[in-house]
Amino acid sequence: MPDGVAVVGASGYGGAVAAAILRRHPSLELTAVTARSDAGRRHDELYPRYRVAMTLEEFDADAIAERARAAIVAYPHGAAAPAVKALRERGLKVVDLSADFRLDRERYERWYTQHEAPELLDEAVYGLTEAHREEIRGADLVAAPGCYSTAALLALWPLREHLDDVVVDAKSGVSGAGREATQTTHFVSVSENVQAYKVEGHRHAAELEQELPEETRFTFVPHLVPIEQGLLASCYVTTKLERDAVLDLYRGAYEDEPFIDLADEPPGTDDVRETNRCRIHVSVVGGRVIVLAAIDNLWKGAAGQAVQDLNLMLGHPETEGLE
């Protein structure tokens, strides 16, 4: 019998993709979808192509606990922590897509707000699968990394002990900004436009800071580009390593990874659209290492990685439901 899984917050883009993936998962069964403002509507009315023929419910931890052994929570930061807490108290394993459990408390409260469930931080594992696979396997609460962090950290991970200086210039599709209608996400604002934002500091930088060695000097600048889904992190690294050593590190780290492709050509976001893959190209030009990593921000950058983590947490093959 498949494991029941709920998606809490299934009306946003990330939660909707989580529901879509779970609907077709061979070992997990989607047993509940919840939403805040859209409760009462059908999921397939909001997202016809995902074909999740279920009604969005109000969040009720008890009702979910009756039907689900685990949950993916896709609420905004701040709102996620209380929901996660309620589900954990009822014994559910949880993957949280928000920032609420990604950072240590000090970092969280510096970049975000007061933490609503700090007592859970100890058990939370940072869910970058390729970096923390074994911890995730044994975890009850996993914090799925931010989309930018996922691409940047996968790009840099094999070199993490050798990073003298790093520039991450990242380009994200608009779904990364969420489903809320704002001036920023208006079609007319986005179309024919490319623009950096939060140059002085984007919250995902806190994850890089936490995951990379303390002494790493890095700059991270996100850009918005007129695509729906997709994220490209272009990383420029100064290192003392020689070219062959660099390439060996990447091959060693990634050649057996099921969701990472080391590509001969610079990856395009379209190469990984609606897949859980991260496609990485490494080159060394004029002594600088250039690492280009493309993901789908809603899949490997959010819901796909969440299911990848959930597979591990529930003892299923890591790739199930994601190919």
Added chain:
Amino acid sequence: MPDGVAVVGASGYGGAVAAAILRRHPSLELTAVTARSDAGRRHDELYPRYRVAMTLEEFDADAIAERARAAIVAYPHGAAAPAVKALRERGLKVVDLSADFRLDRERYERWYTQHEAPELLDEAVYGLTEAHREEIRGADLVAAPGCYSTAALLALWPLREHLDDVVVDAKSGVSGAGREATQTTHFVSVSENVQAYKVEGHRHAAELEQELPEETRFTFVPHLVPIEQGLLASCYVTTKLERDAVLDLYRGAYEDEPFIDLADEPPGTDDVRETNRCRIHVSVVGGRVIVLAAIDNLWKGAAGQAVQDLNLMLGHPETEGLE
């Protein structure tokens, strides 16, 4: 009486914009438009919205010399040099949009091909107006910089003596790849895609290498983004200068420039679409200088700057026809 000007190669994107600008120019009169494969067709059939009601002619230097005192040449590299030579021999002042006269011979032949008119290289001036205004004013032959080079050099120029290390991550719209139909410019290839290309070395890097101090260490990586017109150069600079000194250099260099805006917010390509402006934002974050420069690749990055240069060469106010 207005000065007659011809556009040689007016069927490509850059040449077409040059014709569109000249059509409305108060002191210059567009007297001839030529094309290679499209000769015989009307310009406003190819580009209805530019409303240039003229027939594209075969290139004939004598016929042009009868009607024009100057020309903008918008041929591909290699094809431009012979046309420029023929026009210069007939006494016309020329702004060339190709790479043929941008580089010294050694650099040109390393990055491009054998030079067809090396005897003209001595008189050619690199047409980055804000950097070489006085030389342009007296020149008979000006080489308009590449679109990437224009944005990157304008971003870096005030700091050029203080650049220890530079990363230029540039994003260009598809018109920068020219009007030729290729797999790369196919709508289906471009849409929902962001991709780096020529990571190992793009020809415009030769211009940066030539214009920046020899000791500058720089990396330049171009990306293709799904917009028609527009180019954003995101520049990451390591320098010994302090923040205030950096900002002073930019204000000093640019506050009186008619086509440069120092913006309080990161510029979007849409802010400068179909204008000759370069919009620049400078910030210093964690000791790194981040300079973001947005242009329209066909205007300030090609035809607009060509007219700006031509205005100077012919003694007209620099901004005429460009506001």
Added chain:
Amino acid sequence: MPDGVAVVGASGYGGAVAAAILRRHPSLELTAVTARSDAGRRHDELYPRYRVAMTLEEFDADAIAERARAAIVAYPHGAAAPAVKALRERGLKVVDLSADFRLDRERYERWYTQHEAPELLDEAVYGLTEAHREEIRGADLVAAPGCYSTAALLALWPLREHLDDVVVDAKSGVSGAGREATQTTHFVSVSENVQAYKVEGHRHAAELEQELPEETRFTFVPHLVPIEQGLLASCYVTTKLERDAVLDLYRGAYEDEPFIDLADEPPGTDDVRETNRCRIHVSVVGGRVIVLAAIDNLWKGAAGQAVQDLNLMLGHPETEGLE
């Protein structure tokens, strides 16, 4: 001395274009721009590329009357009528972009809401320039037609006495939905999507109903397409007229019109982008007349036509500031 003109509601898309056109108009001077929620901000901060270096003011009819002889009002329907009334009371000539003065009272109140200034309806002229030029010339209050109505009526006008049956299938860019951020205008909703809406009845149909002969049977269905600006009306007409008679009517009606092009090929919205032109293609296939009309919804479909009308009202050449 140029005539002072105010744009009331210059922060929306239509009003912003009106301001941009007036800024460069040789005989009209933009003397005030107002906004409701954006008052206090600079116009060129909201719309850098339009380069209107003015601060948006709160609406104050007296203050405007001191500086302006005429106004373009670009408020939503309902909000427009009181502003128009206040300006008319102070003697200003007004072109209103809303629906408030396009329809007779009965039609207005059936399709929209209670009318706030019915006493002005008598003096209001429907501002489809090519259809009502002489009335507009003498008018003090002109109601600029809706964008859909402009394209459809220009497509059908020469045949208006011979329309047995008409289908208008119209496709509009997203700026037609206004600057308000909604789920409908979110980039992710629009991109890769084409969709009909208001199939049961769109308000612009009321204008067609009013302007076309009463006995004309017509169906009008609007569609949203992923472009910023542009509108194509594809009209399918059953008529008793023969092909040559049809073509003669179009040539007779339009060959001297300064802003209408009779095109040999089906027009694309890109052919007229950021122009005040309407490009029309007429063909007769299998006994059906197919008329395709492309406009820029913010220019000929709103602000451009408003200036065209204003030129007439103020005694200037009709095309001034619009080429």
Added chain:
Amino acid sequence: MPDGVAVVGASGYGGAVAAAILRRHPSLELTAVTARSDAGRRHDELYPRYRVAMTLEEFDADAIAERARAAIVAYPHGAAAPAVKALRERGLKVVDLSADFRLDRERYERWYTQHEAPELLDEAVYGLTEAHREEIRGADLVAAPGCYSTAALLALWPLREHLDDVVVDAKSGVSGAGREATQTTHFVSVSENVQAYKVEGHRHAAELEQELPEETRFTFVPHLVPIEQGLLASCYVTTKLERDAVLDLYRGAYEDEPFIDLADEPPGTDDVRETNRCRIHVSVVGGRVIVLAAIDNLWKGAAGQAVQDLNLMLGHPETEGLE
């Protein structure tokens, strides 16, 4: 053991999707992919996200016959017929995506060219599954309908005996124009553009003419819109039937169809992207029946429907591999 299936012409958009679908099909096994100009390259180099890890071969009917019981042929018209013939001679069941077997010989040679294998026309079945399911089940050769024809015929089929007059205004994404790079498919030509084409007669009209009752008066006009995949057919029908009778016909015809959704709201192309579904909305407004049908032109309009037909031909459940 799964049935081996080859895709002949797997480097074009339609063939590539066929290969992608078959790769994941539970009962069919993709055993060969061929290409003309791209033979020797890997499929997943051309289309990384489809993850077909196979090398494109030259077409060799004998080699294919050893590995496959059936084939999907995705060549251009004219080139398809000889390949189909070679495969049929070796006993393979074939679904052909080209026009070569859709029409009777007279129609084909009027709209296309001389037929290369007229002797096969008798056995060919027109593969609009919902209309010809039983014939397809017993067929050895099925001609998959054109993308426009699929959407238009599915929109009209329940009413086909009651169509007095029909206008089909269809909007297609760019992948419908094929992978060949042309001026028409250039990103800069497509972006910000909506345009009708082949107003005087598009070849898919021949399929409508053949499939609809002879006396039906219809007009079909295709438009190109800036999306990658998707097709919307907006159909305007004059009929003598009353509203309830119309709706009953649609419900009766489609409520049990596995790939047709009768939608309460006008369908968007994005609702069916990368699905084999046709989403249809029917309304009756002012006595006119408006039927809106959205499909993915590469799925239900090409490769998806081909697999749907192949499932029937090979005795598998119709929906296998397509959900």
